[in-house]
Amino acid sequence: MDTDYLLNLEQQFYQEGYEQGLSEKAKENYIEGKQFGLQVGFQRFVILGQIQGIVEVLKSSLVDGSSILKNVESIERLLADIQMSNDDDAVAEYESVIVKVRNKLRNVLLSLHRQCGRAGDPLTLESIEEASTRVAGQLKAYVEEENEEDVVNGQDHAMEW
């Protein structure tokens, strides 16, 4: 029996085990990843949809050509450009757009409040984010672990469902 034959045999046995390992729990792992992906995707996009809804209401009472309306429309354009994907470019884009959207919305809400000077609770970025957090839960897992691999490995943060 020569060495080549033995090495070949070793390789063959290894490969056989490897194939078995690959198919073991493939479906369970896929489903586990999908649950976590659904969760993180949901958590990341509630606030954006919410701002879209708020912007739609604000638009209904703004005067054509006003500077506030222009700002509101630029928020809408930013929102329309966001990709709902987990690839690196989309995630980086999300991070940069959400900062811009937040800042613009904060200014719009302040201007509106100053303009009407109405009594009562004004709509603030804080009250918007509170409602968002109530619905989406905390984003702890994602904020602490930015890159894709960590997100997947952060399974202990995934909720039960």
Added chain:
Amino acid sequence: MASNNALDDVWISDSDSHDDKLSNDINKLRENHLKSGFLDGITQAKETNLQKGFDEGFPQGALLGSQVGQLLGLLQCLDQKYGDQDESLRQDFNTIQKEVRINKVLTKGMFNEDLNLVGEHPLLAKWKPIVKSHCDKYSVHTSV
């Protein structure tokens, strides 16, 4: 005869033990390499399949989140403007915040076994017309 048998026995037993030893060694070799291949396979598959699932789940979750968020935002802004005079609007804004929480939207019973939605999510189907009717009342144009 006796010596012949004895001779046969010797040969047979010698050849048996040789084969046994060989097949034992090969079995051991097989077991070891099978095991290490299996472990590597499991590790590799786990990472790949978790990531594959995550990447497919993420956009679906994002779409659901943004749809739910839009309904929430519409009611929140309407409530802030008109809720003091509109009891049913205020009530719906309070209720929606409880009903569309992440753990109520992402519930296995609302998805099929591959975690895909079959048709529209029941909570969206319930809330869209409610939110729309509030929007209509205050002439708010929405993409919902």
